[in-house]
Structures are given as C-alpha cells and as structure tokens.
Amino acid sequence: MAGPSGLLPGQATESYVPPMHTVDATTEQMIRSVLAYAENRLRLDPVPLDHGSRDPAELDAVTSGLLSEEGHNPDQVLGVYTSMLAPAVISADSPRFLGFIPAAPSKAALLFDMLISCASIQGISWLEAAGAVHAENQVLRLIADRAGLPGSAGGCFVSGGSAGNLSALVVAREMGKRKGNADGRRWRVAVGTEAHSSIINTLRILEMDALTVQADDHRLTGAGLHAAIDADGDPSSIAAVVATSGTTNAGIVDDLAGVAAVARDVGLWFHVDGAYGGAGLFAPSIRHKYDGIEHADSFVVDPHKWMFAPFDCAALVYRDPSAARSVHTQDASYLDVIHDKPAEWNPTDYAYHLTRRARGLPLWFSLAVHGVKAYTNAIEAALTLARETAAEIRARPYLELIREPDLAVVLFRRLGWVSQQYRQWADQLLHDQVAFIPPSAWEGETVARFAFLHPHTSMDLVREILNRMA
Numbered sequence: 043m044a045g046p047s048g049l050l051p052g053q054a055t056e057s058y059v060p061p062m063h064t065v066d067a068t069t070e071q072m073i074r075s076v077l078a079y080a081e082n083r084l085r086l087d088p089v090p091l092d093h094g095s096r097d098p099a100e101l102d103a104v105t106s107g108l109l110s111e112e113g114h115n116p117d118q119v120l121g122v123y124t125s126m127l128a129p130a131v132i133s134a135d136s137p138r139f140l141g142f143i144p145a146a147p148s149k150a151a152l153l154f155d156m157l158i159s160c161a162s163i164q165g166i167s168w169l170e171a172a173g174a175v176h177a178e179n180q181v182l183r184l185i186a187d188r189a190g191l192p193g194s195a196g197g198c199f200v201s202g203g204s205a206g207n208l209s210a211l212v213v214a215r216e217m218g219k220r221k222g223n224a225d226g227r228r229w230r231v232a233v234g235t236e237a238h239s240s241i242i243n244t245l246r247i248l249e250m251d252a253l254t255v256q257a258d259d260h261r262l263t264g265a266g267l268h269a270a271i272d273a274d275g276d277p278s279s280i281a282a283v284v285a286t287s288g289t290t291n292a293g294i295v296d297d298l299a300g301v302a303a304v305a306r307d308v309g310l311w312f313h314v315d316g317a318y319g320g321a322g323l324f325a326p327s328i329r330h331k332y333d334g335i336e337h338a339d340s341f342v343v344d345p346h347k348w349m350f351a352p353f354d355c356a357a358l359v360y361r362d363p364s365a366a367r368s369v370h371t372q373d374a375s376y377l378d379v380i381h382d383k384p385a386e387w388n389p390t391d392y393a394y395h396l397t398r399r400a401r402g403l404p405l406w407f408s409l410a411v412h413g414v415k416a417y418t419n420a421i422e423a424a425l426t427l428a429r430e431t432a433a434e435i436r437a438r439p440y441l442e443l444i445r446e447p448d449l450a451v452v453l454f455r456r457l458g459w460v461s462q463q464y465r466q467w468a469d470q471l472l473h474d475q476v477a478f479i480p481p482s483a484w485e486g487e488t489v490a491r492f493a494f495l496h497p498h499t500s501m502d503l504v505r506e507i508l509n510r511m512a
C-alpha cells in the first residue's frame with residue numbers, strides 16, 4: 043500500500059533529508075504529513091480492530107536498511123509506518139477490543155498528549171515545570187478526594203500500575219525497616235490469591251516474599267487476612283498488605299474495609315492496587331464496594347485504563363507523602379537546587395523515577411473539557427453492559443456465568459468446550475474483525491472473558507459474539 047507521498051515502502055526517493063532542529067521546506071512537508079496521519083487516526087470513529095501478530099520476516103523486509111548512516115525521505119519512512127507497521131497492531135482503543143484490559147482514550151486526551159509530546163516538558167520538579175505539576179496535582183487531588191484520602195495526600199503520575207505498585211511497596215518496605223521489626227530477615231507482604239502479577243514481580247525485585255492469603259471466592263477479606271496472620275509463625279516480618287480494587291481477571295474488589303481494619307490493628311502498610319478498577323470510585327452504582335479505601339497508605343489507579351487517558355498514565359497517591367519523599371528523593375549535587383524550597387512539589391520525590399513526561403496533563407485537559415460527569419457516565423456505561431451481558435449469558439442454556447460481575451469483567455464458560463475450541467472461536471472472531479476476545483482461565487479451566495471498558499461497545503456486538511458459541 044502506498045504511503046501519503048504515493049511511495050511504496052522501500053522505493054528509492056531523492057536523498058534530501060531535513061535538518062534535525064530547524065524548519066525548512068522538507069520539515070514543513072513532514073509536519074503536514076505526520077499531522078495529517080495523526081488527524082486521520084484521531085477522526086476514526088469507530089477505531090477499527092486491525093490484526094496484531096505478523097511474521098517478523100515480513101516486517102523485516104520493509105524496515106531493513108531504514109536505520110542506516112544516511113537518512114531517508116520522511117514521507118518514505120512514514121509510508122512504511124502507515125502501510126506496514128501501523129496495521130500490524132491491534133487497536134486497544136477499538137470498541138471491539140474486549141481482551142486483557144482495553145483502552146478508550148478520549149479524543150481530547152489524545153490531542154493534548156500530542157501537544158505534550160511537542161512541548162518537551164521535563165516533569166521532574168516544580169522548578170522546571172510548576173505549571174504542569176500544578177495541573178497534574180489537581181487531578182491527583184480529584185482522585186484522592188474520591189477515595190476519601192486526607193487533604194495532605196499526594197503523589198505523582200508514573201508510567202503504569204506496575205511502576206506505581208513498585209514505588210509504593212518500596213516505601214512500605216522502608217517504613218517496616220524503620221520500625222526495626224525484621225532485622226536481617228526477608229520482609230513479607232500479605233497478598234490475595236488474585237493479586238496482579240506486577241505485585242509478585244515487585245516482591246521479587248525488592249527481595250520480599252508473599253504471604254498468600256487464601257480466600258473464599260478469590261476475594262481477600264479482613265477475616266482471611268486476620269486468620270493468615272494468626273496462623274503465621276513470623277508476623278513481625280510482614281511489612282504490608284496489598285488489596286486489589288478490581289482484580290484483572292475477574293474484576294473482584296477485595297474487602298477493603300476489612301483489610302484496612304486488620305492492617306491498622308497489626309500496623310501494616312495498606313496498599314490498594316486499583317490499576318484497573320480504581321476508576322470505579324467515580325461510578326455511584328458501585329462506589330460502596332470501595333468503602334475502606336480511605337484508609338489506604340498508598341493507592342494506584344491507571345487512567346490509561348478506565349479513565350480514558352492515553353498510554354502511559356498511572357496515578358500514585360500516598361496518604362502521607364512525606365514518607366514517600368523520605369524514601370524516593372534522589373540525592374545529587376546537581377539536584378540540590380530543586381530541593382531549596384521544601385514547600386515545592388517535585389514529582390521525582392514520590393516514585394523511583396527522575397526524568398518523566400507530564401503524563402497527567404492529557405487527563406487534566408480531558409477532565410476539564412468534558413467534566414467529571416462525562417467520566418462517570420462513560421464508566422457506568424461499561425458497568426451496565428457487563429450487567430446486561432451477565433443476564434444474556436444466564437438466558438442462554440449453552441453458556442454458564444462464572445460469577446456475578448463486580449465491575450465490567452464478565453467470566454463465563456461455554457458448556458462442553460475444551461481449550462482448543464475457545465482458541466478457535468477467539469481466532470475466528472479476530473480474523474473476521476468482529477472482536478479481540480482471547481480466552482482466559484478460572485481455577486485451572488479455560489473460560490471466556492469479556493473486559494468491557496469502551497463506552498461504545500454495544501450489546502449487539504456482545505450477542506454476535508455469544509451467537510458464535512452456539
């Protein structure tokens with residue numbers, strides 16, 4: 043397929059290459075071509091699904107030689123991207139993307155993300171980026187308020203839930219150490235059986251171990267945590283407990299109030315991983331499920347998931363930011379200047395990072411443009427769809443609902459099917475560009491899973507997908 047210049051990938055072009063940091067006629071043309079492509083992508087409504095996986099040899103054939111000593115005409119390179127690379131990506135923001143955790147960035151947020159990319163904002167410190175940090179902090183404040191955290195709570199935006207969980211649990215471990223509890227022993231963190239894989243990775247990276255709390259219905263509860271601590275031979279080595287406000291596979295919200303109470307009694311750091319489900323704080327129909335989150339010492343939510351922000355954006359909030367600051371602040375002579383005025387807020391002080399893009403700003407812009415109510419409605423749309431889908435599954439004799447959805451993930455089985463049949467069904471749906479809905483597993487059994495997030499995913503699409511299981 044020809045690119046915007048009409049060139050075919052690999053086709054020879056005149057060798058003029060634009061200057062890197064000034065604007066000449068070729069740069070002007072490059073600006074027009076790239077923005078035209080970006081505009082067309084922004085205008086897609088709906089975004090088509092496309093196909094992801096490709097033979098690396100096929101991709102190699104069109105890209106090899108592009109990264110060479112001499113440059114290439116920008117339209118030629120863009121042509122390779124638009125004709126070969128971009129279509130080899132499944133669009134996570136298509137309303138037909140129903141696997142893993144989808145994305146659905148608002149057009150406003152996508153647009154503003156482009157602006158931020160062009161602005162080279164160094165989001166480390168107040169000194170460098172007070173305006174950007176101020177606006178990001180307004181968004182963190184909004185989220186902290188919804189969680190019921192105190193006015194002194196605060197944090198920063200990081201790249202994702204994994205980065206947020208890691209940064210928070212570093213603080214938890216340090217707080218445990220400072221209490222002087224498990225000298226010389228490995229620290230442990232109590233987790234539910236459904237804690238996200240990034241929590242387990244974090245523990246490995248931080249040389250901590252998991253105390254896995256067995257749970258009825260896969261839900262971590264205060265009673266379960268209490269029993270696990272009572273039965274444990276070494277409770278003084280437990281630094282923290284992680285509860286999940288929306289497990290990835292099933293959308294289960296843990297018993298936050300119960301876990302918070304035990305954490306308080308025993309003196310554990312209470313971290314809430316809301317990377318997927320934290321957005322439900324904005325949905326009145328399920329807000330009660332989050333009761334107890336107001337006691338969190340740290341809390342993560344990924345706006346790049348259910349708060350309609352572009353990748354990559356996670357909000358990390360601490361009840362007591364000074365604890366995080368005491369752990370994460372980097373000490374270097376050239377950085378002293380950013381710490382001259384203690385009242386100034388430096389995002390670098392609240393996670394393991396230094397350089398960072400102002401990734402909270404696209405969300406800030408979109409929230410300001412659309413209003414919080416639009417977010418509430420869009421989140422509720424996915425919840426309604428999940429409830430209607432559960433009812434539809436119950437009504438079909440060849441299907442079985444695995445559990446009532448807490449949030450907008452629906453797990454179900456096709457009676458009589460084995461793994462291979464789920465895979466064939468999913469492959470065919472992707473091949474036909476109907477939906478991306480890879481199977482998952484539940485208690486060792488392959489099952490089907492809807493992850494709803496895009497407010498334009500329709501019940502008609504759900505029925506079409508279910509009809510193909512009959």
Ligand SMILES: Cc1ncc(COP(=O)(O)O)c(C=O)c1O
Nearest residue numbers: 143202203204238240290317318
């Ligand atoms: C509950 C939960 N925690 C953490 C993560 C990791 O987030 P990220 O992929 O943004 O690093 C996810 C991702 O799906 C998640 O669902």
